[in-house]
Amino acid sequence: MFAAFKGCFSLKRPKQTPGYEKPSVLAAETPFTVSEVKALYELFKKLSNSIINDGLIHKEEFQLALFRNRYRRNLFADRIFDLFDIKRNGVIDFEEFVRSLGVFHPNALVEDKMKFAFRLYDLRQTGFIEREELKEMVLALLHESELVLSDDEVEMIVDNTWKDADTNGDGKIDLEEWKELVSKNPSLLKNMTLPYLKDITMAFPSFVLSSEVEDTEI
Template sequence: MGNNNSGQKLLKEDIDFLVQNTNFCKSEIKQWYKGFMRDCPEGQLSKEKFKEVYAQFFPGGNPDDFCEHVFRSFDKDHSGAIEFKEFLMAINITSQKGKAGDKLNWAFGMYDIDGNGTIEKKEMECLIGAIYNMLGNQLSKTFDDTPQQRTEMIFKKMDTNQDGVLTREEFIQGCLADTTLYQMLTADSETGQD
């Protein structure tokens, strides 16, 4: 997706691309790049480093499974590492600056594990289970159901044609119509409005 900028300055064409395709200004992009290169001097964020960073935020849980799914959704070129452009595009989508539609499209792609264009119940259960594992001892304060029960509730609300799978449209419309689902499925505290 991008160039390996190991030991290099951020290229002008990369800055221009990121200014056009994110909500970050040139100086913010340079600041993000400086931090990225400090933490990832090879110019790539490995899956192991990604998990290590995530683990710091969830000391009482196991974020490994969830990290696999998030990493997969950020690693657009399937290289096994996240380059700076992929990283900043992902930060843009998942940050407070990201638009609800972008966040929902990203979240749909993360939940659609096999990439077939729909979310099956087993995929939703897998992600919900990963979230529960990640929360660990915080879980009892947050959820009082199983991943299967939570999945059934989500499908009951979102699967409008009751065919047992969620299309991108059903997923997005369901999240936009229900603030709680939006916040849970996108890990966003905003209301889901652009």
């Protein structure tokens, strides 16, 4: 479902690139090697200038990279964009891109993956996952996977998950309960590791799903 960006790119790194940090600095503070950071920089340049030529990834460019369609809306894409936007200014700069993507590296700490996934499900950013948020994410997953379940089946999935997660019965899932749930169900973090980040190409990483999407004229 993801557009592949290939080609030969210049290795010039203009100082005016927003959020630019030397590859050696980012490599020292993320799971990436210097050469991997350089490859990510080439990918970032392509993405950040695909619609607006300003060296920043806007949400429309993020959508275009994910779906080849700048107008397609997706709950996961919106949440991932928001989490990558560390500075909370509506765009993703190079430093944010590398540091956030580092969570998906095979060598990233499981603790970091757990925290990122928790924030992904915490749609309203309250510090807790509420039942309605869990249901929204389940419905989004089913929709993107093109699985059709009845309302009763969806409720059963949510109820069973909630029963396992809300161990103290306070009507919400906190971070410690989430960690306990994930430790019992490691498949919940399956999409938090992208094996090919160890061999980075110019293909945009598949963050969440692997389904095919028809090419769309922009």
